[in-house]
Amino acid sequence: MIVVFGSLNADFFLNINHFPEPGETILTPKTVVKAGGKGGNQAAAAGKVGAVVKMVGAVGIDTISDVPLNALKMATVDVTPVVKSNNSTGMAMIMVDVTGENSIVVASGANLDLKAEHVPQNFYSKENVFVFQMETEKQETFKVINKAKLSGAKVVLNVAPANEVPINILKNVDYLILNEIEAKTVYQSEKSSDEIAVQLAKMIEGVCIITLGKQGVVFADKEKLYHQKALQIKPVDTTGAGDTFVGIFSAMIDRGFPLEKAVQYASVGASLACLKNGAQEGMPNLSQIEKMIENID
Numbered sequence: 001m002i003v004v005f006g007s008l009n010a011d012f013f014l015n016i017n018h019f020p021e022p023g024e025t026i027l028t029p030k031t032v033v034k035a036g037g038k039g040g041n042q043a044a045a046a047g048k049v050g051a052v053v054k055m056v057g058a059v060g061i062d063t064i065s066d067v068p069l070n071a072l073k074m075a076t077v078d079v080t081p082v083v084k085s086n087n088s089t090g091m092a093m094i095m096v097d098v099t100g101e102n103s104i105v106v107a108s109g110a111n112l113d114l115k116a117e118h119v120p121q122n123f124y125s126k127e128n129v130f131v132f133q134m135e136t137e138k139q140e141t142f143k144v145i146n147k148a149k150l151s152g153a154k155v156v157l158n159v160a161p162a163n164e165v166p167i168n169i170l171k172n173v174d175y176l177i178l179n180e181i182e183a184k185t186v187y188q189s190e191k192s193s194d195e196i197a198v199q200l201a202k203m204i205e206g207v208c209i210i211t212l213g214k215q216g217v218v219f220a221d222k223e224k225l226y227h228q229k230a231l232q233i234k235p236v237d238t239t240g241a242g243d244t245f246v247g248i249f250s251a252m253i254d255r256g257f258p259l260e261k262a263v264q265y266a267s268v269g270a271s272l273a274c275l276k277n278g279a280q281e282g283m284p285n286l287s288q289i290e291k292m293i294e295n296i297d
């Protein structure tokens, strides 16, 4: 079983021709609201490939909370552990340009009220995979990471958005997943992604995975450095691609897949997710990923 401890948002999408300069006003005909939040997206991606997923998050007592919660239910994710807060549900303003690149501002709201104590005790088990990101209060996330590790559960940490993480916390992470910017922030160096992956894997005595967009993925364990090529696609919207990677990777680890195969599935899944608008709508199921892998081979 997968336990996702993290953020839930309603995403307001604004399609634009170019990103506004400071002081510039641009127009777009409308906004569309979709389910998001890095935690919710990762839970949905894992649910869509068949994992049993529990979402531990916080939303407001408002109707906009239906947006992330209903999408998770559709992806077969159990949302009963989600708590209600007096703050409003998290909201993200997402600008997407004509190349599919995005720029995001998150109003955290209820996400900041998520506490370690909201995780039911019986979730802490060596049978489970815990998944974390950095959109909720850091100290609460760190408490759950430590407790999950102590219980023998596998710990996946996606340091998104980029943040510094103390070494004693990193040492309790089994799978550290980052993009290039996040890797440089965590390792505090401008070295190459290959080098950072190797050094971080040694440092945490686990696996470090760095996603490189079109360039694929570089990852390392204590012994070896690996590369995975990306599926070449023409992206419509890259929002949530990293989250899709994390969710599918965690689901495959939960299924007992070896590291290289779990990365391959996650990488193909993340590319497929970029073919539709919104963070969750393009997330593939297992057979869509497998069909694409067959085509590559």
Ligand code: RIB
Residues within 6 Å of the ligand: 007, 009, 010, 011, 035, 036, 037, 038, 041, 091, 092, 104, 106, 135, 239, 240, 241, 242, 243, 279
């Ligand atoms: O990673 C994409 C997500 O970041 C969006 O869904 C948005 O809600 C922000 O959390």
